[in-house]
Amino acid sequence: MNKRFLIGMVVCVLIFFAGWRWGFGSPIRLGVVESTIQNESHSNTAVALSRIAKVDSELVSSVASVESNPSEVEGITNTYSFSSNHVVTRIVIPNPEFKIFGTPQFESLAKTQFDNITINSKYLVDTNLYELKEVFKDFPAAMNSQFLYSGIYQVAVTTCTLEEVRQLIFNTRYQAMRDLDEANATPDAAERESKIERIKALAGAQLELYKSIQKETLEDGRQNLIKLYGELPKPIFQRLLGIELRLPMGRLPYP
Amino acid sequence: MKRLILVLSLCVVLFVFIKNNRPDLSTPLPGGGASKKVNNVNSDQSIKEKLPVRRVETLGALAGNGPMLISEESDLGLVTKIYQLTPSKSITEVVAPNPKVPLLGSVEYEVLAKQDYFESIQVETNLSELKEIFEDFPIAKQSEYLYSGIREAYVFKSKIKQLRDSDFLLSADQWKGPFEIEAVSNLVDRKLKAQQIKDRLDEDMNRILLDKADAPERFKQRMVRLYGDFPKPIFQRLMSIDIVAEPRELISP
Numbered sequence: 001m002n003k004r005f006l007i008g009m010v011v012c013v014l015i016f017f018a019g020w021r022w023g024f025g026s027p028i029r030l031g032v033v034e035s036t037i038q039n040e041s042h043s044n045t046a047v048a049l050s051r052i053a054k055v056d057s058e059l060v061s062s063v064a065s066v067e068s069n070p071s072e073v074e075g076i077t078n079t080y081s082f083s084s085n086h087v088v089t090r091i092v093i094p095n096p097e098f099k100i101f102g103t104p105q106f107e108s109l110a111k112t113q114f115d116n117i118t119i120n121s122k123y124l125v126d127t128n129l130y131e132l133k134e135v136f137k138d139f140p141a142a143m144n145s146q147f148l149y150s151g152i153y154q155v156a157v158t159t160c161t162l163e164e165v166r167q168l169i170f171n172t173r174y175q176a177m178r179d180l181d182e183a184n185a186t187p188d189a190a191e192r193e194s195k196i197e198r199i200k201a202l203a204g205a206q207l208e209l210y211k212s213i214q215k216e217t218l219e220d221g222r223q224n225l226i227k228l229y230g231e232l233p234k235p236i237f238q239r240l241l242g243i244e245l246r247l248p249m250g251r252l253p254y255p
Numbered sequence: 256m257k258r259l260i261l262v263l264s265l266c267v268v269l270f271v272f273i274k275n276n277r278p279d280l281s282t283p284l285p286g287g288g289a290s291k292k293v294n295n296v297n298s299d300q301s302i303k304e305k306l307p308v309r310r311v312e313t314l315g316a317l318a319g320n321g322p323m324l325i326s327e328e329s330d331l332g333l334v335t336k337i338y339q340l341t342p343s344k345s346i347t348e349v350v351a352p353n354p355k356v357p358l359l360g361s362v363e364y365e366v367l368a369k370q371d372y373f374e375s376i377q378v379e380t381n382l383s384e385l386k387e388i389f390e391d392f393p394i395a396k397q398s399e400y401l402y403s404g405i406r407e408a409y410v411f412k413s414k415i416k417q418l419r420d421s422d423f424l425l426s427a428d429q430w431k432g433p434f435e436i437e438a439v440s441n442l443v444d445r446k447l448k449a450q451q452i453k454d455r456l457d458e459d460m461n462r463i464l465l466d467k468a469d470a471p472e473r474f475k476q477r478m479v480r481l482y483g484d485f486p487k488p489i490f491q492r493l494m495s496i497d498i499v500a501e502p503r504e505l506i507s508p
Contacts, residue, residue, distance in 0.1 A: 004256070004258065004259050007259075009262060131491075135488075135491065138488070166419070167423060170420060170423040170424075170427070171423075171427070174423075174424070174427050235391065235488070235492055237495075238388070238491070238492040238495040238496075239488055239491040239492050239495070240495075241494075241495035242490075242491040242492055242493065242494030242495035243491060243494070244494070
C-alpha cells in the first residue's frame, strides 16, 4: 500500500509542477527596460532624412534627376519650401511589404509576426501589444473584418515612427545647443552673430520639417486604417496611439 | 488501486483550486515592470479604501529583485519618494507642496485651473484636445472639477515629456564619458572613474525609468481621488496627446 501511495504522490507532484510550469503561465511578462537610442529605422519608410544643410547643394541635383525620371522611382515626393532659396524634398518609399497591404497575405504575415513576438516568443514580450489588441476589440469594424493584425501592425509602425521623429526633434535641439555653445566662443562679434543666426535658422527649419513629418505620419496611419476598415472613430485612434510600444514589431518577412 | 485513484483525484482538485485563485499573470501590467500596490488600512472613506496611498514600482524580472521606487502622497500634497537603486544605495526625495497652491479638489483650484486653461491654450493648443477627451468622460463633465482634471492631465503630460527628454539627454550625453576617463592619468584611477561613470549612468537611467512607471499611476490616483473613477479608455486617449509647453504653477493671488 505504502509503495503505491508514494508512487501516486510523486506522480501528482510531477503533474502539479508540470501544470504550473506550462499550464498556468502565459508567456512570462517581464518588464521591458528601455534601451538607448535606437538607430535602426523601423518605420514603414526606407528613406532616412538628410540634414537640411546638404539639401541646398547635394540633394537638389538628385531631386532634379528624380523629377526628370519619375517612372523609375516609386513612392511619394514631398517638397517643403522654407524660403525661396531653401527647399527640402523628401522622397518616401514604403517598405515592399506594404505593396500587399490590405490583402489576406499581408494579414497572415502580420499575424505570424504578432505571434512570434508575443505568445511564441522565448524572450522579452512587450505586453503593450496585447493592450493594442484589446483596444481593437472595442472597434467592431476591425473585429468583423479579416484584417485585425494588419491594423495592429500599422498602428505599431505609426507609433514607432512617431517615436523616432521625437528622437530626431530632440537630437536637433541638442545639436543646436552644442553648436550655439561653440558659436558663442567665437571671438569676433560679427562672425559670432552670423553663426548664431545660421544655427538657429537651420535648427528651426529642421524642426518644422520634423513636425510636418509627424503630421504626415499620423495622417498616413489614419488613412491606412480607414482603408482597412472603412472608418476610424477618433477615440479609437487616440487610444491606439496612446499605447507606448517599447519594442518595434520589426519588418514583415516579405521578399 | 482505490487509494491511488483517490490521491490522484485530490491532486487534481488541488491543482484546479490553486489555478483559479492564482493572480492573473496574463493581464498586461501598465507602465512596464512589476507594479505592486499596497492598500492603506487606516482610512475610513470608501474612495480611500480602494485607493492605495503608497505605490511601489519596480524594474526587473521579479518584484523586489532590482531597482524600486516607493512613493507616497499625503492628502495635503506632501510627496515622499524612496528610490532603492542598488542594494546599498537609496535616495529619498521629499517634495513639500507650495502653500500658495490650492489643493486638488478644492473650488479655488478649479477656479485657477479654469483661468489657466484659457490663458495657456493660446500657447499650447493641444489643451483643447485634452478638454475634448474629458468631455467624453461623463463624471468629469458633470462634476464641478472639469478644469481641475484637464489641468492635472496637462501637468502629467508635461512630466512625461520631461522624462522622455531626460532619457534622450542621458543617452546623448554619453559622449562625455570617454573624455572624463581620458582626463585621468593614473590607470587605476581611470578604471575607478570608468566604473563611477557607469554606475552614475545606470542610476540616472533607473531613476528615469522608475519615474516613467510611477507618473501615470500617480496621475490615475489623483483622478480617482477627484472623480471617484477614471476609465482606462480615457487614460489611453490622454496618452496620445503631445504637450510641448510647460505649465505654470497655479498660485493663489
